[in-house]
Amino acid sequence: MKFKSKLIKATIQKRYKRFLSDIELPSGEIICAHVPNTGSMKTCWEPGWSVYLSQSDNPKRKLKYTLELTNSGNALICVNTGMTNKIVHEALLADKITELTGYDNIKPEQKILDSRLDFYLTGEEKPETYVEVKNVTLLGDNKRALFPDSVTTRGQKHLKDLIKIKKQGARAIMFYLVNRQDVDSFSPAIDIDPVYASLLKEAQESGVEILVYQTKITEDEITTANKLPLVL
Numbered sequence: 647m648k649f650k651s652k653l654i655k656a657t658i659q660k661r662y663k664r665f666l667s668d669i670e671l672p673s674g675e676i677i678c679a680h681v682p683n684t685g686s687m688k689t690c691w692e693p694g695w696s697v698y699l700s701q702s703d704n705p706k707r708k709l710k711y712t713l714e715l716t717n718s719g720n721a722l723i724c725v726n727t728g729m730t731n732k733i734v735h736e737a738l739l740a741d742k743i744t745e746l747t748g749y750d751n752i753k754p755e756q757k758i759l760d761s762r763l764d765f766y767l768t769g770e771e772k773p774e775t776y777v778e779v780k781n782v783t784l785l786g787d788n789k790r791a792l793f794p795d796s797v798t799t800r801g802q803k804h805l806k807d808l809i810k811i812k813k814q815g816a817r818a819i820m821f822y823l824v825n826r827q828d829v830d831s832f833s834p835a836i837d838i839d840p841v842y843a844s845l846l847k848e849a850q851e852s853g854v855e856i857l858v859y860q861t862k863i864t865e866d867e868i869t870t871a872n873k874l875p876l877v878l
């Protein structure tokens with residue numbers, strides 16, 4: 647997935663009120679940029695880090711800059727969670743997810759039970775397949791990516807629904823998109839949300855497939871790249 651225009655390299659000073667950040671532009675001007683991320687963004691920024699912004703010319707927008715990437719000094723990190731499903735959707739259409747190739751129809755935002763899961767896949771001689779996607783940016787010890795970065799009752803519910811879907815005979819996929827490049831494995835963040843970690847193990851034992859893919863991030867585009875090992 648390519649960025650629509652060239653990103654602007656700048657320096658972050660602070661993030662506040664969840665969706666706002668103060669950024670110093672190369673000119674020295676301090677601007678307020680939108681932060682499209684509802685999570686804690688723990689391990690994803692510190693004052694003085696380099697960041698990359700997109701700029702909108704839409705006169706109706708209150709903030710014309712959006713925080714897209716941060717740079718830890720070791721790796722680029724995508725902090726715009728609105729990009730996650732777009733990246734996965736593009737990969738599904740291009741058959742870049744080895745375990746999810748050959749489907750004729752890919753429908754985003756499928757309602758089932760009392761949830762709305764991210765993708766519904768169908769195809770000739772293919773089982774009905776439901777895919778829930780999570781964005782992963784939390785860095786743990788030993789270069790391990792972790793999820794979630796805060797307690798997520800919504801995420802817990804999605805795992806429970808995937809377990810039910812699997813028991814009903816469909817294929818159920820929990821898909822983690824790791825949006826930073828300084829990690830080489832993935833685990834649930836048991837210290838942050840032990841209930842979620844327990845449910846993930848239960849889901850795997852129930853036949854829910856757990857896929858972990860890492861992205862390749864540049865200043866121009868983000869694409870799905872390699873699989874990462876899951877450590878439960």
